[in-house]
Amino acid sequence: MKPTRPRMQKGLDRKAQAYTASLPFDRRLYREDIEGSIAHARMLARQGIISEKDAELIVMGLVSIREEMEQGTFPFKEEMEDIHMNIEVRLAEKIGDAAGRLHTARSRNDQIALDMRLYLKRAITETVGRLRGFQKALLELAEANKSVVMPGYTHLQRAQPVLFTHHLLAYFEMAQRDVERFLDCLKRVDVLPLGSGALAGVPYPIDRDFLARELGFGWVSQNSIDAVSDRDFVAEYEAAACLAMMHLSRLVEELVLWSTEEFGLVEMDEAYATGSSIMPQKRNPDVAELARGKTGRVYGHLMAILTTLKGLPLAYNRDLQEDKEGLFDTIDTLHFTLEVLTGMVQTLKVDSARTRKAAEEGYILATDLADYLVKKGIPFRKAHGIVGEVVRYASESGKGLKELTLEEYRRSSNLFDKDVLNITLESSIASRDVPGGTAPEQVKKALARAREILKGDA
Ligand code: ARG
Numbered sequence: 421m422k423p424t425r426p427r428m429q430k431g432l433d434r435k436a437q438a439y440t441a442s443l444p445f446d447r448r449l450y451r452e453d454i455e456g457s458i459a460h461a462r463m464l465a466r467q468g469i470i471s472e473k474d475a476e477l478i479v480m481g482l483v484s485i486r487e488e489m490e491q492g493t494f495p496f497k498e499e500m501e502d503i504h505m506n507i508e509v510r511l512a513e514k515i516g517d518a519a520g521r522l523h524t525a526r527s528r529n530d531q532i533a534l535d536m537r538l539y540l541k542r543a544i545t546e547t548v549g550r551l552r553g554f555q556k557a558l559l560e561l562a563e564a565n566k567s568v569v570m571p572g573y574t575h576l577q578r579a580q581p582v583l584f585t586h587h588l589l590a591y592f593e594m595a596q597r598d599v600e601r602f603l604d605c606l607k608r609v610d611v612l613p614l615g616s617g618a619l620a621g622v623p624y625p626i627d628r629d630f631l632a633r634e635l636g637f638g639w640v641s642q643n644s645i646d647a648v649s650d651r652d653f654v655a656e657y658e659a660a661a662c663l664a665m666m667h668l669s670r671l672v673e674e675l676v677l678w679s680t681e682e683f684g685l686v687e688m689d690e691a692y693a694t695g696s697s698i699m700p701q702k703r704n705p706d707v708a709e710l711a712r713g714k715t716g717r718v719y720g721h722l723m724a725i726l727t728t729l730k731g732l733p734l735a736y737n738r739d740l741q742e743d744k745e746g747l748f749d750t751i752d753t754l755h756f757t758l759e760v761l762t763g764m765v766q767t768l769k770v771d772s773a774r775t776r777k778a779a780e781e782g783y784i785l786a787t788d789l790a791d792y793l794v795k796k797g798i799p800f801r802k803a804h805g806i807v808g809e810v811v812r813y814a815s816e817s818g819k820g821l822k823e824l825t826l827e828e829y830r831r832s833s834n835l836f837d838k839d840v841l842n843i844t845l846e847s848s849i850a851s852r853d854v855p856g857g858t859a860p861e862q863v864k865k866a867l868a869r870a871r872e873i874l875k876g877d878a
Contacts, residue, residue, distance in 0.1 A: 423505065423508065423509065424501070424505065437499065437501070440501060440738070441498070441501045441502070442501060442502045442503070442741050442744065443496065443498060443500065443501060443502050443503060443506065445744050445745050445748065446502050446503045446532075446535075446744055447496065447503050447506075448539075448748065449503050449535045449536070449539055450486070450489045450494075450503055450507065451486065451489075452534070452535040452538035452539045453503055453504060453507055453531070453535050454482045454483075454485060454486045454489075454507065455538060455635065456531065456534045456535060456538065456614060456635065457478070457482055457507070457522055457531075458478075458479050458482050458483075459614075459631055459634040459635050460522065460525075460526055460614065460631065461474075461475045461478040461479055461482075461522055462475060462479065462634065463626060463627055463630050463631050463634070464521070464522075464524060464525065464624075464626075466627065466630065467624070467625050467626060467627055468625075469524060469525060469624050469625070469626070470521045470524060473518075474518040474521050477515045477518040478511065478515065478518060478519065478521070478522050480515070481511045481514040481515040481519065482507070482511065484514060485507055485510055485511065485514070488510075494506075494510070495510070497509065502528075502532075503535075504528050504531055504532070508522065508523065524624065525615075525617070525622040525623075525624040525626050526614070526617065526622070527616075527617045527618035527619075527648075529616070529617070529618050529619065529648040529735070529736040530613050530614050530615065530616040530617060530618075530644075530647065530648055531614070532740075533613035533614075533616070533647060533648055533650070534612070534613050534614045534635075536651075536653075536654065536743065536744075536747075537609050537610075537611065537612075537613065537637075537653065538635065540609050540653060540654070540657060540747070541606065541609055541610060541636075543657075543751045544602050544603075544605065544606045544609065544657070546755060547602050547661075547664075547751070547754060547755065547758075548599050548602050548603060550754075550755055550758040550759060550762070551595050551598055551599050551602070551664070551758060552599070552874060552877055553758070553759075553762050554595055554758050554761060554762045554765070555592055555595045555596065555599075555870070555873075555874060556762075556874055557762045557763075557765040557766045558588055558589070558591055558592045558595070558765055559589075559592060559867070559870050559871065559874065560766070561588060561765055561766070561768060561770075562584075562585040562588040562589055562592070562867065562870075563585070563867060565584050565585060565588075565770050565772070566583070566585050566860075566863070566867075567583075567772075568583065568584035568585070568770055568772040568775055568776075569581055569582075569583060569584070569772075569775060569776050569779050569845050569846070569849065570582060570583075570584045570587065570685065570775035570776075570778065570779055571775075571778050571779040571782070571784055572587065572858075578778065578779070578781070578782040578784050579784070580784060580787055580788075580848065581779045581784055581785070581845045581848050581849055581858075582849065582858040583849060583858050583860065583863050584770060584772075584775060585863050585867065586858040586863050586866070589863070589866050589867070589870065591667065591670075591671050592870050594667040594670075595664075595667065596873065597663075598660065598663060598664040598667060601660040601663065601664075602657070602660050602664075605653065605656045605657055605660050607638075608652070608653050608656060609653045609656075609657070610637055610638040610639060611637060611638075611639040611640065611641050611647075612628060612631055612632040612635060612637040612639065612640045612641060613641045613647035613648065613650075614628070614631050614635075615628040615631060615640070615641075615644075616641060616644035616645075616647040616648050617644060617648075618648070618735075618736070619644060619645050619648050619649075619734075619735040619736060620644055620645070621644045628640045644735075645734050645735045646734075646735075648735050648736045649732065649734050649735040649736055649737075649740070651725065651729055651740060651743045654725055654743045654746075654747050655722065655725045655726055655729065657747065657750070657751075658718070658721050658722040658725060658746065658747065658750050659722055661718055661722075661750045661751075661753075661754045662715075662718055662719050662722050664754060664758075665714070665715040665718045665719075665753070665754060665757065666715060668711055668715070668757055668758070668761055669711060669712045669715040671761070672705075672708035672709070672711045672712050672761065673708075673712055675688060675705065675708050675764070675768070676705045676708050676709060676712070679705055683774075683778070684771060684774045685770065685771060685774055685775050685778065686768055686769060686770050686771065687768070687769040687771065688703075688705060688707075688708070688764060688767075688768060689764070689767035689768070689769070690703075691763070691767060692705075692707045692708070692760075692763070692764045692767065693705060693706075693707075694706040694707070707760060707764060708764070711757050711760070711761055714753050714757060717749070717753065718750050718753055718754065720746075721746035721747070721749060721750045722750075724742070724746050725742075725743055725746055725747070728740075728742045728743070776845070779845055780820070780822070780845065781820070783811045783814065783815070783820075783821055784845075784848075785821055785843055785844075785845070785848055786807050786808075786810075786811050786821070787807075787848075788843050788847070788848045788851070789803075789807045789810065789821070789840070789843065790803040790804050790806075790807045791803075791851070792836075792840060792843060793806060793807070793833065793835055793836075796835045797835075798833075798835065806832050806833045807832075809832045810824070810829060810832045813828065813831065813832070814828075821843075826838060826840065826841065
């Protein structure tokens, strides 16, 4: 007879058993499951609910099970549906009847909620650490290319010149918000559900504050029905992961574009480029493309958990078991992506001659010309029109703005003076001297702030 089927005479159908089993994926929760059980056993003994001797036996048994898990010698029984039953049955093999007392004042419903929260707390710490590593790589690349000028784009058309450093720091900001989102999510993960029992609480004088302290939780759940049925925290992590992946995807999309012959602004290190099986000249950005592609499946996991949760009556339903694979895959995908992209950013080469040339081509200083006229007293809208005329003339005569003479400028407005010829990429960039702008002084401050953020966190 199975420990979970006392009223049933038959075993579960073989296919149904395989269908309902979570062992294939919840075995990665063994550490959290054992940790939770050890704290629970200690609490039961402290409260006089089980004897000290039984608690000692239980803890000893659990510690030796953890060793078996770590050494890969744990005899998994596939027919026991999940990690909890595997550990409980193994405990009985090791210490006999005392094992049966561990599940006093507990249900698998609050047990699994506990395991998931413990697991996710650790995962978030790792996520944040990896985001920090990624930010550090961005910052180093930004620092190493402080004088590089590039075209900033809108609608993927050259718009205004910016410092490459400024562009890269945009991604630093995104990653910073991602870090903050994960840390915020952590507050809501950091709640102890144990003590909720199956759904109604437990009829024993347990000490939940002790459990919270032992397991390092900041808070104790306030409603047992909510505690066993809530998976908001899973959806919340996944939502934060979606945004983080979206940011990474935007970055790699730029790197894919920029490393084409058409742009030629950057070169990805060979260690991050793949070849083609047929075209020998190719250097393909498959790594970047996969980071972009994997964003889709992370979005999928968020949609899946939201859909799983939406129609569920309170409290626990087995549907909740579907929270795991998506969450685990989200964590793995995000962490792996961050790790690989950190290396890619660390080894990225910027072609500062190409970025400058790209900025010089086109009529990227047109806004500066309009601003020049505004400073001479013309309303911006009017200045905008005059410069439009200048640009049309230049383009029709096959010239860049740099090649126009003062006389040619004055065809459109006699407010143009000799100093109009002093407008350059550098003067344009330097003039954006507002907080958050691309002027070197502002970018210097932004770099200092970024360094401060990373230092404060170390
Ligand atoms: N494998 C289950 C899950 O992940 C564990 C909880 C089982 N509880 C139950 N009442 N069947 O949700």
